[in-house]
Amino acid sequence: MEKIYRGMQNGAETINANFEEIGGLKVITPTLETGFTKFSDGQAPRLLIVGRSVELQGAIKNSSIIKAGSSITVGTIPKEYAPKGMKDTVNQASSNFEFNLTVDYTGAIKVSRYRDSGFVDMGVDTWITLSSNWLIG
Numbered sequence: 001m002e003k004i005y006r007g008m009q010n011g012a013e014t015i016n017a018n019f020e021e022i023g024g025l026k027v028i029t030p031t032l033e034t035g036f037t038k039f040s041d042g043q044a045p046r047l048l049i050v051g052r053s054v055e056l057q058g059a060i061k062n063s064s065i066i067k068a069g070s071s072i073t074v075g076t077i078p079k080e081y082a083p084k085g086m087k088d089t090v091n092q093a094s095s096n097f098e099f100n101l102t103v104d105y106t107g108a109i110k111v112s113r114y115r116d117s118g119f120v121d122m123g124v125d126t127w128i129t130l131s132s133n134w135l136i137g
Helices: 011-021
Strands: 025-028 036-038 046-050 053-057 059-062 071-076 087-092 098-103 108-115 132-135
Touching: 059 071, 087 132, 098 132
Parallel strands: none
Antiparallel strands: 025 046, 036 059, 046 053, 053 132, 071 108, 087 098, 098 108
C-alpha cells in the first residue's frame, strides 16, 4: 500500500489502487422473498462488502399482514457473505414500532418480534429497515 500525501501527482490513482488492495467495494442486491419489495428507490436493499466488513442496508415493505409473534424470512444473501452465527439487531419500523432483524449463517434475513409496547400484527406496506453489519472470514 502506497502512502498518500498532499499535492501528490497520482493521488486519485493511488487511492484507488490502495482501495483495490484492501478488497475494493462490492455491492450485492439481496434476493427478496415473495411478498416483499424495496420500500423506495432511495432505500433499495443492498449488501456492501469492503474487505472483511459487510453491511446490510436499505428498507423493504410487505404486501400482506404478518401476524403478531411471527418470525418470517424476508430475503437472503449469498452464504459466503453471511455472519458465522446469528447476527441480531433491533431495527426501526413504521411509526414507533421496532422489530428484531436476524441475519443467520445460511444467509437468511429474518424479521420477528414486531412491537410497540407489546407484539402486534405488522400491517401491509410497513417500512421495514434493514440495518446490520458484521465481519466475515
